[in-house]
Amino acid sequence: MTETLILAFDLLLALALVVTAWLAVDGRGPGRAVVLYIIFGFLMVLVWMRLDAPDLALAEAALGTGVTAVLLIELLARLRVNDRE
Amino acid sequence: MIVSERLLALLMLLFVAFAVSVLLDLPAPGLAAAVRGRLAESGVTSEVTAVLLNFRALDTLLEAVVLVAAAVGALLLAPVGPHLGGGPAPAPLLGWLGPRLLPLAAVLAIYLWWAGSARPGGAFQAGAVLAGAVLLRALAHHRAVRPDRLAVGLLLVAGPLAFLTVAVAAAAGGAPLLRYPAGWAGTLIVALEGGVALSVGAALALLAAGGRSAR
Amino acid sequence: MNGAIYGVVGIVLFAIGLYALFVRPHVLHKLIAGNVAVSGVFLVLLRSGHGAPDPVSQAMVLTGIVVAVAITGFAAALLVRMARVTGRATLGRSSGP
Numbered sequence: 001m002t003e004t005l006i007l008a009f010d011l012l013l014a015l016a017l018v019v020t021a022w023l024a025v026d027g028r029g030p031g032r033a034v035v036l037y038i039i040f041g042f043l044m045v046l047v048w049m050r051l052d053a054p055d056l057a058l059a060e061a062a063l064g065t066g067v068t069a070v071l072l073i074e075l076l077a078r079l080r081v082n083d084r085e
Numbered sequence: 086m087i088v089s090e091r092l093l094a095l096l097m098l099l100f101v102a103f104a105v106s107v108l109l110d111l112p113a114p115g116l117a118a119a120v121r122g123r124l125a126e127s128g129v130t131s132e133v134t135a136v137l138l139n140f141r142a143l144d145t146l147l148e149a150v151v152l153v154a155a156a157v158g159a160l161l162l163a164p165v166g167p168h169l170g171g172g173p174a175p176a177p178l179l180g181w182l183g184p185r186l187l188p189l190a191a192v193l194a195i196y197l198w199w200a201g202s203a204r205p206g207g208a209f210q211a212g213a214v215l216a217g218a219v220l221l222r223a224l225a226h227h228r229a230v231r232p233d234r235l236a237v238g239l240l241l242v243a244g245p246l247a248f249l250t251v252a253v254a255a256a257a258g259g260a261p262l263l264r265y266p267a268g269w270a271g272t273l274i275v276a277l278e279g280g281v282a283l284s285v286g287a288a289l290a291l292l293a294a295g296g297r298s299a300r
Numbered sequence: 301m302n303g304a305i306y307g308v309v310g311i312v313l314f315a316i317g318l319y320a321l322f323v324r325p326h327v328l329h330k331l332i333a334g335n336v337a338v339s340g341v342f343l344v345l346l347r348s349g350h351g352a353p354d355p356v357s358q359a360m361v362l363t364g365i366v367v368a369v370a371i372t373g374f375a376a377a378l379l380v381r382m383a384r385v386t387g388r389a390t391l392g393r394s395s396g397p
């Protein structure tokens with residue numbers, strides 16, 4: 001029973017990863033892409049935990065998702081400022 | 086244009102089918118036994134830290150250099166002036182919270198740094214937490230992080246500098262590059278991780294919110 | 301068995317990222333697509349048969365995550381400069397805003 005549940009969780013997480021990744025790069029607006037990529041990063045943290053790699057989960061949460069989110073949001077803001085000028 | 090997009094999509098589908106069929110036949114990576122066999126000599130009990138800071142320490146040295154190089158490169162392109170580019174002034178809550186989170190983040194970073202030799206954690210995670218706190222502070226004051234002061238520059242190169250010191254000291258003693266003297270591995274790894282954490286923190290903060298002075 | 305799921309997901313993510321990197325004109329989409337492709341590579345590197353994954357693979361992926369962030373930061377700085385010089389945030393022949 002537990003194994004079936006874990007398999008279901010893995011399949012669901014896999015599906016969520018692929019769908020979020022696709023939506024993030026489907027070309028419908030950069031702001032939307034940034035938000036979806038941040039969600040994708042959080043899903044990656046879950047994947048590293050599932051694969052028994054807590055070191056990577058920590059690094060992904062702090063660097064891959066945390067710092068990258070700041071970088072992307074800032075890039076978005078700067079590109080928008082640039083558009084207005 | 087549409088035709089080439091379709092062609093590319095088709096190529097990608099073919100690639101996925103081919104790569105999946107190959108992947109299922111590949112053996113799993115198998116260096117775990119080798120790492121476990123010599124873990125006792127590495128000076129730490131965490132396998133990942135043993136690989137990063139001892140068995141493959143040269144990779145980590147170069148990784149720290151890559152981070153510093155990226156930060157310097159981004160700084161050369163950064164806007165001139167004391168303020169962060171784009172966006173309105175921050176909300177009052179952030180102004181209150183930003184500076185007060187710094188000590189908390191410092192405690193968390195020190196824990197991650199210390200935990201790295203035995204448990205999940207380590208220099209890069211600690212550095213990222215430090216950078217996050219510095220970034221919040223920069224946002225709260227709406228000021229760019231600037232490398233004008235010597236201290237910021239020294240923090241930035243702390244990691245590569247510590248690594249190079251150890252490497253040169255080992256080489257001067259006749260040992261291969263970055264081989265730690267017997268009995269000192271644990272201490273040296275903790276010290277090196279401290280340097281790398283400071284370096285990572287400074288580099289990430291400069292990458293995300295760096296600004297140049299007019300000089 | 302379950303480890304293989306994430307290996308396959310890694311390949312699919314790499315393909316999605318590479319496709320979008322070529323096709324999407326906006327630079328932010330290109331940057332995010334590159335990051336998605338890199339995440340796919342990490343998943344393939346870390347695939348494990350059973351139990352905890354290989355420590356050497358973990359160290360390689362950890363290095364990769366840090367380098368990916370460094371590249372994203374440097375790329376962001378370059379793209380801001382590019383947008384300032386050319387006046388648009390897209391690449392390719394299609395005339396963007």
